[in-house]
Amino acid sequence: MKAATIFHSYSGITKGVAQKVHEAVGGEIVEVKPVDSYSKLTAYTFGCRRAMKGECDKIKPESIDVSGSDVIVIGTPVWAFKATPVVNGAVSALFGCDGKNAVIFATCGGKEGETLPILKKALEKKGVNVAGEFVFNKKDVSDSSKIDELIAAVRSAGSSE
Numbered sequence: 001m002k003a004a005t006i007f008h009s010y011s012g013i014t015k016g017v018a019q020k021v022h023e024a025v026g027g028e029i030v031e032v033k034p035v036d037s038y039s040k041l042t043a044y045t046f047g048c049r050r051a052m053k054g055e056c057d058k059i060k061p062e063s064i065d066v067s068g069s070d071v072i073v074i075g076t077p078v079w080a081f082k083a084t085p086v087v088n089g090a091v092s093a094l095f096g097c098d099g100k101n102a103v104i105f106a107t108c109g110g111k112e113g114e115t116l117p118i119l120k121k122a123l124e125k126k127g128v129n130v131a132g133e134f135v136f137n138k139k140d141v142s143d144s145s146k147i148d149e150l151i152a153a154v155r156s157a158g159s160s161e
């Protein structure tokens with residue numbers, strides 16, 4: 001099984017979860033960054049506004065080829081109850097994803113809102129089947145059993161092809 005773990009992380013929490021998944025399942029890990037980076041002020045102003053509208057940021061890398069992977073993992077921080085514009089950009093930049101399984105996760109302060117349902121719909125539009133969804137609040141990110149559940153879901157989604 002080959003996994004592609006794709007994430008955005010502003011302050012490192014989502015990155016920590018993504019790295020644990022990657023260490024456990026291998027494959028490739030892609031950290032997606034905005035071309036125009038956010039300051040704390042612009043994240044809470046422009047970033048939240050763009051997240052609320054479901055807009056896509058210009059990202060690095062420009063495109064993400066997952067054709068060689070069996071399962072896609074996407075992790076996002078929650079901004080204004082939604083996925084970040086950086087992760088929206090990553091979904092838009094995905095190619096070779098049609099027909100693949102994905103497991104998605106969000107990290108948040110405790111109010112994830114519509115983050116995962118909207119992210120799931122965007123992936124389904126690209127032909128991706130979302131096989132698992134996980135939300136990690138502040139306490140969950142240090143709960144190894146919850147991270148193990150995420151890892152198990154990735155393994156299962158990657159081997160059911």
Ligand SMILES: Cc1cc2nc3c(=O)[nH]c(=O)nc-3n(C[C@H](O)[C@H](O)[C@H](O)COP(=O)(O)O)c2cc1C
Pocket residue numbers: 008009010011012013014015043044047048076077078079080081082107108109110111112
């Ligand atoms: C701009 C901004 C907006 C946020 N909006 C929310 C929110 O709507 N709900 C929530 O529970 N947490 C919110 N948070 C908290 C983050 O989702 C949370 O700390 C997350 O784990 C950060 O992940 P990261 O370290 O990978 O960036 C927000 C944080 C930032 C910086």
